[in-house]
Amino acid sequence: MAALVFCGACSPGVSGEPVAELWDPCTIPSDAVAAAGVNAEIVDSGQFDQGNSQWRYCSFRQDWFVLTISSTTTAISEFRGDSRSVNPEDIDIGGRPALSFQQLPGTLDEACHIAYASTAGAIEFAVRNAGDPSTVGDYCAEARRISGALESATPP
Structure with missing residues (x-):
């Protein structure tokens, strides 16, 4: 199953020092993913470049939503x-300053993102509809809950 990855900011140009190698979000232990209330089976993963930005991602499906964790x-x-x-x-996630934002609110493609800085670039948690409009919950509540539960499993 292919998962569409919404990148929170796809504009070119990266400020700061380049990151030697992006952190692999698929290295989060499966028991930590399961403890966060998400099916720990990886449904998609990969790496891509968009503009001057590099991305590495890992996606999981849980009932009505897909969780994509990225480093960029x-x-x-x-x-x-x-x-x-x-x-x-x-907002604050595990003591880190973070940014919460939405993309395409009110549509079937709606997603909520939580992003914060780390030593391995930015870390982003995105929760979006899995495709069934009849079973939709609060994307941002899930993104906050999951990013809070998994923050300690991401680079400092």
Whole structure:
């Protein structure tokens, strides 16, 4: 099953020092993913370049949503500045300053993203509809809950 990855900020240009190698989100232990209330079976993973940004991702499906965890060279400021980022909100995830934002709210492709900086680039958790409009929950509540549960499994 292929999973469409929404990147929070796909604009070119990365500020700061380049990241030598992106962290692999699929290295989060499966027991930690399961403890976060998500089916730990990986449904998609990979790496891609978009503009001047590099991305590495791992996706999991849980009932009505798909969770995609990514590491990227995209700066947090670029997520905030992207015109597709709706309702940006500064939040705290596990003691880290983070940014919550939505993409395509009110559509079948709606997604909620949580992004924070790390030593391995930015880390992004995206929760989006798995394709069944009859079983939809609160994407942002799930993204916050899951990113909080898995924050300690990501690079500092």
